[in-house]
Amino acid sequence: MDSRTSETVGPRSEDALPSSATSAVKIVIVGGFGVGKTTLVRSVSEIRPLTTEETMTQASVSVDDLAGVERKRMTTVAMDFGRISLNDELVLYVFGTPGQQRFWFLWNGLFEGALGAVVLVDTRRLEASFDVLGRLEESQTPFVVAVNAFDGAPSYADEELREALDLADDVPLLMCDARSRESSKDVLLSLMRHLYSLAMTSEATT
Amino acid sequence: MTPDAEWDEGSPERLYVLTGGRSGSEETGLDLVTLIMARTAPRIGMQPEHESILRVCQSPLSVVEISAHLELPVSIVTVLLADLLAEDHVEARTPVPSLPDIDIIKAVIHGLQNL
Ligand SMILES: Nc1nc2c(ncn2[C@@H]2O[C@H](COP(=O)(O)OP(=O)(O)OP(=O)(O)O)[C@@H](O)[C@H]2O)c(=O)[nH]1
Ligand SMILES: [Mg+2]
Numbered sequence: 197m198d199s200r201t202s203e204t205v206g207p208r209s210e211d212a213l214p215s216s217a218t219s220a221v222k223i224v225i226v227g228g229f230g231v232g233k234t235t236l237v238r239s240v241s242e243i244r245p246l247t248t249e250e251t252m253t254q255a256s257v258s259v260d261d262l263a264g265v266e267r268k269r270m271t272t273v274a275m276d277f278g279r280i281s282l283n284d285e286l287v288l289y290v291f292g293t294p295g296q297q298r299f300w301f302l303w304n305g306l307f308e309g310a311l312g313a314v315v316l317v318d319t320r321r322l323e324a325s326f327d328v329l330g331r332l333e334e335s336q337t338p339f340v341v342a343v344n345a346f347d348g349a350p351s352y353a354d355e356e357l358r359e360a361l362d363l364a365d366d367v368p369l370l371m372c373d374a375r376s377r378e379s380s381k382d383v384l385l386s387l388m389r390h391l392y393s394l395a396m397t398s399e400a401t402t
Numbered sequence: 403m404t405p406d407a408e409w410d411e412g413s414p415e416r417l418y419v420l421t422g423g424r425s426g427s428e429e430t431g432l433d434l435v436t437l438i439m440a441r442t443a444p445r446i447g448m449q450p451e452h453e454s455i456l457r458v459c460q461s462p463l464s465v466v467e468i469s470a471h472l473e474l475p476v477s478i479v480t481v482l483l484a485d486l487l488a489e490d491h492v493e494a495r496t497p498v499p500s501l502p503d504i505d506i507i508k509a510v511i512h513g514l515q516n517l
Contacts, residue, residue: 205458205472206463206471207463207467207471212460212461213462214462215462217462218437218462218495218496219495219496220435221435240517246471248470248476249469249475250475250477251477277466279464280513281513282509282514286506304477309433311506381517385514388507388511391507392508392511395503395507399504
């Protein structure tokens with residue numbers, strides 16, 4: 197749990213990347229509080245997942261401040277991530293965003309250059325995904341929607357879910373179990389196949 | 403404030419000192435996942451944070467992993483890396499272009515299938 201207790205700083209020797217590793221890509225996992233983002237990162241990562249923290253400055257204007265003076269508030273936001281070596285040269289990083297959605301898009305460089313995003317959904321709280329779906333569409337980040345099947349959560353037909361989430365027909369929708377490595381791997385693969393077909397379509401039209 | 407007042411590891415004052423007051427937003431072209439590798443060994447007399455970076459980057463390590471291992475925000479690590487890059491103490495390996503081309507997509511699919 198606590199990395200400070202380890203005697204040496206840095207990656208464990210078995211986690212060291214080969215010196216042939218030259219480039220890296222990233223995928224971002226988003227979704228509401230407790231939907232299984234950290235669990236999915238842990239399931240697919242080849243290293244023990246790591247956490248990074250960033251200090252965000254938020255301008256806030258209080259309502260009863262007649263002068264309307266902006267005050268800056270500092271907030272620390274943590275992000276989990278894991279790593280997969282795809283081949284000798286290419287490395288994939290998978291980021292699990294924190295539950296507080298308003299910070300995701302403030303995190304510098306998280307979405308820029310990302311291959312795409314996975315929106316994890318809990319059918320007991322569908323409304324937790326509305327905001328992020330809108331933002332991903334706005335920023336033109338390609339994404340897939342994965343329903344993390346919690347025990348006892350209501351299950352819906354695909355069409356019902358698509359309608360409730362207002363999903364375009366071409367956005368892949370799949371069921372998963374974030375605790376399973378195979379299932380989590382399939383989620384990432386479905387995003388990559390979606391990117392592949394988007395790339396093929398845009399190639400065909402240019 | 404008393405000189406030896408305990409300060410929070412992540413406090414703005416401490417971060418200010420580490421970076422000489424520069425902000426992390428300077429244009430370095432570093433992405434969260436740009437891989438960094440040390441070109442020189444840590445030397446005595448270096449700023450301790452620079453030394454730590456050289457130590458953890460004996461094999462390639464991304465900017466965000468350096469941040470996690472050193473327990474420093476990415477914005478601070480970016481500034482520290484700019485110093486090391488300027489002096490050729492580290493190399494930043496080519497980042498992936500922002501629009502993934504079909505070959506990268508294929509490589510990721512292939513890599514995931516082989517997991
Ligand atoms: N039954 C079941 N439980 C799950 C599944 N995925 C995650 N959980 C559990 O749900 C809880 C929350 O999972 P996390 O992975 O921490 O969720 P998160 O999205 O990272 O949460 P925040 O970071 O707080 O937003 C944990 O106790 C997990 O063990 C699943 O597929 N099925
Ligand atoms: Mg989490």
